[in-house]
Amino acid sequence: MENESRKYDIVLLGPTGYTGRFVAEYIAQYFPPDVSWALAGRSHRKLHELAVDIQKFNADRKPPGIEILELLPERLQRLTRKAKVIINAIGPYSIHGSAVVEACAFSGTQYLDFSTETAWIRDVIQMYDATAKAHKAVIIPAIGNSSSPSDLTAFLLTKHFSQYYGRPPDNIQTSFNMRLNGMSGGSLASVVSVASRYGVWNLLFPNPGFLTPNPSSRHKQLFKRIFGYTFDAKLGHLTTSFAAAGNEAVVHRSKFLRPDLYSKNLSYQEYMPATGVFQAVIIHLVTIIGVLLLALPPFRSLVDRLRPKETGSGPKRELLQDEMIELNAIASGRTNYGSKELRAKYTFHGPMYGHSVLLAAEAAMVLLDRGVDTGLGGEQYGVLTPSCLGMAFVDRLRESGVALEISMGETMNRNGHPEEDVIRYKHSMVVMPRQ
Incomplete structure (x- = not known):
């Protein structure tokens, strides 16, 4: 029709x-x-x-x-x-x-x-x-907090890296920080449902190629696998992220869908920021223990009994106002000019449910206005990813409360922002739906 x-x-x-x-x-x-x-x-x-x-x-x-x-x-x-x-x-x-x-x-x-x-x-x-x-x-699917920010950041980094250096990056490493003050009854039900139906193997041993025809696992160093800790000179102390398994899989599906844009050898790795080694190890262990508990039917039953059952149940909106999401990423690769890097920052301050809704609503407007132009010679159909909506989606988010920066300069000003060679996607905050 x-x-x-x-x-x-x-x-x-x-x-x-x-x-x-x-x-x-x-x-x-x-x-x-x-x-x-x-x-x-x-x-x-x-x-x-x-x-x-x-x-x-x-x-x-x-x-x-x-x-x-x-x-x-x-x-x-x-x-x-x-x-x-x-x-x-x-x-x-x-x-x-x-x-x-x-x-x-x-x-x-x-x-x-x-x-x-x-x-x-x-x-x-x-x-x-x-x-x-x-x-x-x-x-x-997954147009909200998971996995739009990760997928769009990887898309922008890849797009601009290719424009600047003539080829896509080989690696993107990301620090994903989200402050969430509460979960709705439906969100908790989803966690329980997935663990019950599919198990927790992919949470314990994430497979970046999980959503592609040729899955391939990423082999972590033994120290990282046991303690969950890594350090990056620019991103700082990093640890295991519960959301990383899904976000990495979506980015790698984008790589599969857009062979014209991404390097076939691209490695995308996502972590959660930590203040130091001790906190990183604690977060990792708590995450692993939480996942293992989800594998136990009695624990899932307890979570299901304790979660709010009333339709529309969730945290009070006044508790959500100081929530935020901040994603910092670095793309790197060998080019004709030597080894190069490009940095990105994705930021939103406000309710995370509001941010998720903003992503879905603005994506709907892109579909109504323009459809999905993947750059492969016209529209593409099937099960796609958020970044398949392209720059039209980025531009709508830019006008609706999301701040994005892409930087190739090393010099930072006193506020921690790049001084030169910056492509900025910034604007004033949108007023989220009132109570």
Whole structure:
């Protein structure tokens, strides 16, 4: 079905959930009034109450449509055919997501979600990539905090490294720091669901090629494997990152999807910053113990019993205001000019759920406006990655609260920013959805 015949530009699934409500508020507050959209969920009453409540953000805007959601193949295809873009905020995705992806793949509908469930994403690739290509559907899981910042930073570094030095980098090393003051009940359910369904092997022994046809493991030095510690002269003390396994896999899928841009030998490694050796080792051990506990059914049952069960449950918004994400990365490689480096910094200050929602919403607008131009001679379809949205996505984020810097200079000013040869992507903060 052609996009022009669709009733809605965007249909949001699960808008009464914690993340879903953030999305609904963001669209109501910031999207152009001519964007037609709908809320899709199980309770007509709750959907209507939400539609009325978010009118306070823009009283002149036409209210969203209301669609009753049933996770049955026939009903889902009927719903997805009404939309150009589906934003799916219903997790755990390993339980509820596959049917939605299948419907979008068959109906040629663009799809975005907030999945952190890397093993499920691999299933999606294996089951629906070919179908999505055949029906010209773009499927982009993991558009939120995991794994957009990592993937976009690697994309920008690779793009500019090639522009400056005539070839892509061989290595990108990243320090990923995120301050998160709380998790929603749905996020905790996703962690439990993935560990229960797929096990914890990939968390203990990450495979960067996990989402590509030819997986290849990265062999760490014995000291790093046991103690989780490494040191970089520019990034400082580094340790094991719980999110690294998924983020590395997404970046390596981007490398597979864009052989014109990335070096086939690119190594992308992600860590968490630490203040010193002692803290690095402690963080590593706590992470490993936490992962091992997730492998135990009694522990998963305990987490599931203790997590909030009420729909839309999550931390109070006033607790989220001092959250932040900061990603520092260095790309390096041998060039005709000798060994060269390029540095990047990705920063956002504010609620992390708000940041995740901003990424998904702005990605939806890119899909509506321009589609996915991969640089391979036109649009590409199938199960893609956030960076496949290219500079159009970067530019929208630049206007919506994300600060990005790419630097090739060594000189730093007193504020820690590069003095020369800097490409800046900076702007004022956006006001996140109000309570």
